Amino acid sequence: MSVRKIRNSWWVDFRFNFTRYRKRSPQNTRGGAEAYEVCLRHELSIHGSLNAYAKVEAKPTFAEFSERWFSSYAEVNNKPSECRSKKYILSASLVPFFGHQKLDEITTADIEAYKGEQLKRGNCNKTVNNRLAVLRKCLTTAVEWQIIESIPRFRQLKAAPPAFRFLEEHEVTKIIETCANDMERVLVFTAARTGMRFSELSALEWQDVDFGRRTVMIRRANVGGHIGTPKNGRIRYVPLTNDVIEKLKTLNRDSDIIFHRNGNRLIYWPSLCFLQRACKRANIEPIGWHTLRHTFASQLASKGASMQAIKDLLGHSTLTMTLRYAHLAPETLRDTIELLDASATTQHSPQQPSKPWATGGQRDIPTAPINLETLFATAFNPPLNHTKKPQSS
Structure with missing residues (x-):
């Protein structure tokens, strides 16, 4: 085929006297490309070259x-x-x-x-x-834009995943205790309990929080004073723990914006300064706002949350970004391997029920997708202290 469409452009590709000619059609239609091929072949048959069609204009630097x-x-x-x-x-x-x-x-x-x-x-x-x-x-x-015909081939360098820092729960508590006011304390606590980016926190409004369903809708971001969509352009919903709900209720609703200074949205650099001052007062090496996001994901991973659930909560576009936290969940990997032991035991014990989770002595194996609200309840909310009643003889 001497006329073909490559991506969104029509090209002429033919041979004449054992020489291949491949040119982009100046008229980007099939008919235009066919007419262009006729002109090129005519020029070659008369002059033996395409000098008349050579581009004489200089390329830009x-x-x-x-x-x-x-x-x-x-x-x-x-x-x-x-x-x-x-x-x-x-x-x-x-x-x-x-x-x-x-x-x-x-x-x-x-x-x-x-x-x-x-x-x-x-x-x-x-x-x-x-x-x-x-x-x-x-x-x-x-x-x-048809300024050049192709780009040179080159490869990117191999880059290891960047290292990240996260805090222990007691460190987050110490930082919160040394914050200067209630708004700062609730802001730090919410960042550590939701994994929201600072740009998303500073754009958060009361209408985004559903106290009845205990969820927050993340639909905007504040970057340099410009309000736009979140980083990946996607709206996401994050469940809120009971303690986050209670702390948000303590804030004044004198503005549509949840976290603000005199009605104005928070600015990144001044907010980073108050966070790092709180770290110094708590005798903790200063951190950035993104460290609290890493802390949120790391705590979930260490408590057995799936990588897919963490990905959805963080709003990552691909699972690759989330897998950096996988090494923090060794028990999850161990539990996965133990499924093989459970399978082998089932095969060698015909008297056992066909479903291993039907036996009271073995833990349940979930077959349904993880519910994010249940995940939050088990990961961040302390369990109730039930006292087992003694059995009657």
Whole structure:
């Protein structure tokens, strides 16, 4: 087939005198591509080359195109926080290295040299990969806009999962006790009991909390004063423990915003300062707000929660991000392996019921999906102290 559609573009692909010619059609339709092929073959039959169709305009440099790409693509399609990150990567790293080169002159060897230069500067593999992702997207957009025909192939570096810190329950309690006021105490406690991001907490309003169903709807985020959707663009519902409900009820409802300063939404950096001051007063190494999110997930994992349930509560887009907490649940892995022992015992004991959980001496094996509200009740709410009645003789 000499005319084909690749992604969203029509291409002409044919051979003439043992030479292959592959060109994008200037008119992006099947009929336009077929007409373009006729013109190309006619030019080749008369002149033996395609000089008349050669593009004479000079390609833009990376510095020129990146400025256009940022204003026409990044600012249109990305959130403000992501735009700030990409703008920094372009100005501080990519443009100083590739800025003088024309787009069609950037090669795989150039990109490998960039990777080496970044590593020599002391940047970790994850940081380099983040910058390569911006470079790839920028060049891919140039292909989509038909400025260049292809991008050089390159691989990202192998990066180990980033280390994270989490607190023990008594450390969270000490930090809460040293907070300066009730609002700060409830904010820290809610962060540690829901796993919400600071951007989500600072955007939380009273209408998002359903006290009857004991749930909170996370549907917005406050990033740099800009109210938008949560990180992955998805609304999620998180069950609330009894103690979170009680502490939220102690706050004044003098504003639609739950956590605020004089009616204004909290700002990240001043809020980080009061959190770290509370840590110092509690003789705990200062932490960031995301540490409380790690603490929430780590406590659930260590108490046997499934990775899928933790993923849903945190609002991760993929299970890969959640699996960083898997090593904190060794007992869960042990219980899984013990299922094999239970199966072997069942096979060698015909007098036992076919369902092992029908025997009072063995623990129940759940067959239904985990209920998030039940998970919270067992993980964070202390069990009631029932006293077993003595059996009558």
